[in-house]
Amino acid sequence: MNGPFPLARLAVIGTGLIGGSVARAARQFRLCRELALFSVGPEREAVQAAQIAELVSDDAAEVVRGAQLVVVALPIAAMATILRGIREAVDPQAVVTDTASVKVPAMKLLQEHLEGRTRWVGSHPMSGSERSGFGYSRPDLFAGAISILTPPEDPSEEAVALVEAFWLALGARTLRLSAPEHDRRVAAVSHLPHLLAAVLVRSVDSGALEVAGPGFRDVTRIAAGPAEMWSEILLANRENVLPALRSFLAGLQKATDDLEKGSGTALKDLLSEAALRRLAFRKSSP
Known part of the structure; x- marks a missing residue:
């Protein structure tokens, strides 16, 4: 595969509709050699049963360790705790992105918890559904959809390029905007x-x-x-x-x-x- 793929390890934090679909698509399109998923609660059994990942764990630090790209697919209210938990485990050369629907508060959280530790780029795939949960996830969820990238003020172009290439590989189109816009x-x-x-x-x-x-x-x-x-x-x-x-x-x-x-x-x-x-x-x- 051309470009940065397959990644040695892709970590997805959250296995709801969006996170589960990211995981399924990444596996289907062979975007990583190792897929690690953070999943908690009753849904975790369904994620393990799907057999799409080498690792399914409720330990976020374990999931992100060694990952080149980390996708945080969680509601904003859950992001702070997870970002604190993965800060010391994430590789300094890794790239972290998120899928939150409101970018100004999400970007503040990424900066607050990852500044000085690793690189991050905000993103938001415009491809949700009235359904929720891993059971409704599917690998074609992002096909033809727009994924909006919101880079930080002084971004690493290498990090932005990786996140953009990732969404393109999942079938999405991309657009770069500031978080407020x-x-x-x-x-x-x-x-x-x-x-x-x-x-x-x-x-x-x-x-x-x-x-x-x-x-x-x-x-x-x-x-x-x-x-x-x-x-x-x-x-x-x-x-x-x-x-x-x-x-x-x-x-x-x-x-x-x-x-x-x-x-x-x-x-x-x-x-x-x-x-x-x-x-x-x-x-x-x-």
Whole structure:
């Protein structure tokens, strides 16, 4: 294989949907000679039974020792403890990346715990699902998706190149953004839509749900995601979610006013513009 692969050892910290999919894809595409996974709780048995890794352990330090690349696939709330635990075990020449959905706090944690010890580059694959857990992980989860890289202020280009090559090898496309710009964009296209889907589902009575069709299912699919994870994400990025929400509410108020006035022209303009933008987005997507 060309480039830096196969790695001598790849460590993945966390075996949920994202971490499990990283592990499955890395094994399928032969990106490492040795795969080490950190997994805890009842899920660990399923990870061991899958037989995709040379090591499955609940000792994070053991998992990262000797790894050239470490992927931290954990919620932000769990990152600090793990980063503290692996700091002394991780190789100074290794590269650490994460998959957190909100990059400003994640980058602060990486800097706080790894500064002076090893190199790190933030990343976020835009390829989640309303499902969660290792049981829903799959090797093609990242195929065609965008993985956003958020390098630190003075990055090691070698480290950035390795993380970028890794996501490309998993089938993703890559884009480099600053952490604040990442959080602003993702608030609009990921975090706000989840909140809107949740509110929409709660606003509909059971009688209406009984006759709901594919349109309602498509619009509200993401509302089935894990509440604990999404409440953490929304709170962590509220600085960007709130302006996006206010902008949406202003547009919704305008649509409400037009509907009350019976302004067919204004409603048609809104729907036509939305249709054109949605079609353009679909054509630009792989």
